Each structure stands twice: as structure tokens, then as C-alpha cells.
Amino acid sequence: MASIIEVAKKAGVGIATVSRVINNSGYVKKETREKIEEVIKEIGYVPNEIARSMTLQKNNIVAFILPNSTHLFFGELLYFVEEELFNKGYKLMICNSSMQTEKDLAYIELLKKNRVDAIILLTNNDVESYLDKSLPIISFDRKFEGVPFVASDNYHGGVMAARHLVEKGCKHIMFIGDDAQGVHTKVSTEVSKRRLGFIEELKKHGIDNMINVEYPLGNYIYIPEYVHQIIRSHPEVDGIFCISDAVAAEVIINLEKHGRRIPEDVKVIGFDGGRSFLNLGKRLTSIGQSPKLIAEAIANMIVKFYSKEKVENTIVPVYFQDGDTA
Numbered sequence: 592m593a594s595i596i597e598v599a600k601k602a603g604v605g606i607a608t609v610s611r612v613i614n615n616s617g618y619v620k621k622e623t624r625e626k627i628e629e630v631i632k633e634i635g636y637v638p639n640e641i642a643r644s645m646t647l648q649k650n651n652i653v654a655f656i657l658p659n660s661t662h663l664f665f666g667e668l669l670y671f672v673e674e675e676l677f678n679k680g681y682k683l684m685i686c687n688s689s690m691q692t693e694k695d696l697a698y699i700e701l702l703k704k705n706r707v708d709a710i711i712l713l714t715n716n717d718v719e720s721y722l723d724k725s726l727p728i729i730s731f732d733r734k735f736e737g738v739p740f741v742a743s744d745n746y747h748g749g750v751m752a753a754r755h756l757v758e759k760g761c762k763h764i765m766f767i768g769d770d771a772q773g774v775h776t777k778v779s780t781e782v783s784k785r786r787l788g789f790i791e792e793l794k795k796h797g798i799d800n801m802i803n804v805e806y807p808l809g810n811y812i813y814i815p816e817y818v819h820q821i822i823r824s825h826p827e828v829d830g831i832f833c834i835s836d837a838v839a840a841e842v843i844i845n846l847e848k849h850g851r852r853i854p855e856d857v858k859v860i861g862f863d864g865g866r867s868f869l870n871l872g873k874r875l876t877s878i879g880q881s882p883k884l885i886a887e888a889i890a891n892m893i894v895k896f897y898s899k900e901k902v903e904n905t906i907v908p909v910y911f912q913d914g915d916t917a
Contacts, residue, residue, distance in 0.1 A: 593636040602630045615679060615894045653893060654684040654702050655711040656695060663837065664863040664880065665713075668731075671886035672711065679890055681708065692716040702726075709893045712738070715780070727896040729889050734779040741888045741905045742781035748878035748909040749788025752832040752860045755876075755917060757796045759858055761830030764793060765802040767818060767842060768834030782834070785862055785878075789832050802828065814838055819845045829857055830917070836861035836877055843871060843916060858917035876914035881907060 595613075599606045604623060611617040612627045619627075630636075653676050657665055673683040684707065688694040695716050702710055709727040712718075712735075719735045722728060730740040756764055766786055786803070793801050802825060806815050822828065822842065833839035839861030843853050851857050853873070864879035888905040895902045 593634040595636065597634060598627065598630050598636050601634065602627045613680070615897055617898060650706070650708060651681050652684055652707045653681045653709045653711065654686055654698070654707045655713075656686040656688055656698050656702075657711075657713040658688055658690040658715065660685065660687045664835070664882065668882040668885060671882045672889060675886045675890035676893070679894060681890075681893070688714060688716075690715065692718070696721055709896065711889055727893060729892050731885070731889070732781045734781070739892060739902045739904050740781070741885055741892065741907065743880040743885065743907050744909050745781050745784035746788035748862055748880075749785045749790075749832070750792040751909070751911050752785075752862070752878055753789045753792035753796070755860065755911065756830035756832065756858060757793070757798070759830070759854075759917060761858055762798070763802075763825070763827045764798060764830040764832070765804060765822070765825065765828045766790070766832050766834075767804045767814070767822075767838060768806075769814075770805045770807055785832075785834055814841055822846070823849060831857060831859045833859065833861050836863040836875055839875060839877070839916070840871055843875075853916050860917045864912055871916075873916060874914035875912075876917035877912040879910045879912040881910075884908070 595606055595609055599609045602609065602623075604627065608619060608623065609627055611619050612624050613631075655669065655672060657669070659665060660669060669683075669685065676683050686694075686698040686702075688698060695714050695718050699710070699718060699721050703726065706726070709729065711729050711731060712722075712733070713731045714733065722735065722738065724737050728735075728738050730738050732740070732742045732745075734740055753764075766789055768786060790801060790803075793799070802821075804818055804821050806818055819842075822831075822845070831839075831842060833842055839859050843859050846857055846859075847853060853859055854876075859876070861875050861877040862880075864877055864881075884907045888907055892902050892905065
């Protein structure tokens with residue numbers, strides 16, 4: 592069986608350097624790290640997990656608490672987070688809270704007792720007072736005091752959506768989204784910036800009468816029937832920006848059911864990337880998030896925690912995903 596001594600010898604470095612790479616416990620030059628990782632794969636070296644855990648007081652398990660694993664973007668994000676963490680020597684525990692505060696708290700308590708190495712947190716529930724901030728916690732899209740977060744550039748995404756609708760000649764514009772920052776959401780969320788960027792960019796183009804349709808935060812997928820009724824009560828609307836692709840897909844299906852043509856009569860833009868809604872029969876125009884880049888940022892922040900490096904908030908770029916709906 593290959594040993595750490597063989598890895599060090601073949602890579603031309605000291606055992607301590609190999610140990611730092613394996614344990615993500617100190618600075619190693621990028622070229623050196625890549626060389627060591629290549630040798631590890633080449634000779635099939637497998638670190639002793641029990642010994643590592645005892646030495647580092649780590650068990651190499653990261654937990655991800657999220658509200659709905661059936662949400663298509665969250666599912667993609669889970670895939671890439673698991674992949675990134677596995678490549679860095681961690682195993683991922685998935686905790687699906689179903690948006691229930693009691694489940695969030697039960698998972699947080701369980702994870703504190705079992706001392707996982709880090710928690711990735713995505714919740715709209717007010718759990719701040721229950722967080723053990725001596726444990727590395729990374730929040731996605733939500734803000735808690737003293738907890739670093741990773742988020743997509745939601746504001747710029749809203750700006751891009753507004754510009755596209757204006758360029759396409761839309762004059763009567765609507766935003767549809769859950770109450771991502773209001774009485775139904777007790778935590779500060781970056782998602783609210785999608786609406787903010789959209790509104791502020793429209794005003795720059797002389798459009799200050801945008802119709803803002805909000806509904807209480809639900810299950811991230813379905814929107815209330817009264818939202819469709821509001822849309823139908825505004826036949827003049829020729830451009831709609833939806834807070835997510837799931838919402839955009841539902842809006843498009845409902846509009847077409849009532850005789851509106853997409854994009855000829857109404858242009859619709861979603862937010863997430865449009866990858867998962869081919870059942871529409873057309874490609875969804877969307878503001879794309881990169882689950883891979885988000886996952887890389889989250890994994891790198893966890894590594895920085897244990898390397899004693901400064902961990903800062905990270906904003907991940909978004910992009911315009913051209914499609915057939917706008």
C-alpha cells in the first residue's frame with residue numbers, strides 16, 4: 592500500500608508539505624499542490640481518515656441545510672457542492688428542512704453536537720440565535736451577523752433583465768416574485784436585489800410605473816393562483832421578469848393557456864439559467880447563475896477557515912442566457 596513517504600519522495604517535497612495538502616491545513620504553492628495531488632492519484636495513496644480526524648479534530652464531514660432539495664437550481668447546486676467538497680477530502684451531509692423552522696433548528700442542534708467540520712446554510716427562517724459561530728458556517732444568499740456568505744450578483748442580474756426587455760421594446764413591464772425581503776421573510780436575503788436592480792435600471796430608461804407582484808414565500812416552485820389573476824388583469828403587459836425559472840415557466844404556461852403568445856405578445860425572463868425547463872417546448876430566456884462557481888466559492892471558504900486565512904463574502908457573476916421567451 593502506498594504511503595505518505597512515497598508521495599513526498601516522488602513529488603520531491605517534504606512529508607510536512609504533503610500533509611498540509613492532504614489536510615488543507617496550511618499554505619502550499621498552487622504548482623506544488625497540483626503536483627502532489629497528481630502523485631497521490633498516480634500511486635493510489637489513500638490517507639488514513641481516522642488518524643487525520645484525531646490529529647486535526649476534524650471528521651471531514653460538511654452539512655448542507657437547505658429548504659427544498661427538489662428545487663431544480665438547488666439540486667444542481669447540491670451536485671456541484673458535493674463534487675467540490677469530495678475533491679477536497681470532505682463528505683457532504685444533506686439536511687432538507689422543508690422550510691420548517693423546527694427542522695432547521697433540529698438539524699442545527701444535531702450538527703452542533705456531532706461537530707461537523709462546517710455547515711452550509713440556506714434558510715429563510717430566523718435561526719441566528721441558535722447558530723454556534725465557533726463552528727465554520729457559510730451562508731448562501733442569506734445574511735446572518737458574523738457569518739460569511741456566498742451569493743450570485745443578483746442586482747446585476749436584475750439590471751440585465753431590465754435592459755433586455757427595454758431593448759426589445761417593452762413598455763408595460765411587470766416583476767413577479769415571492770416576498771424575498773418583507774414581512775414573510777425574517778432574514779436579510781441577497782435575492783431581493785434582483786427586484787431592486789430591475790426597478791432601478793428601468794427608471795434609468797424612463798419606466799417608473801413597473802407593476803410589482805409579490806406573494807408570500809412558499810415552496811420555491813408554485814405560485815398562488817391570484818398571481819395569475821393579476822397577470823390576466825393587465826393585458827397591456829408586454830414584458831415580465833420572474834424571480835426564478837420555475838416561476839417563469841409557470842407564468843408562460845398560464846399565459847399561453849389564455850391565448851397569449853410568447854414572446855410575440857409577452858416577453859418573459861427567468862432567473863437561474865433556463866437549463867431545466869425544456870418541457871416548455873422553447874428555450875427559456877434567463878439570467879444564469881453558475882452553481883459550479885458558487886460551489887467552488889463555498890468549498891474554498893471552508894478550506895480558508897481551516898488554513899486560518901481571512902474568509903470574506905463572495906459575489907459570483909451572473910450571465911445572460913439567451914432563449915426563445917424574450
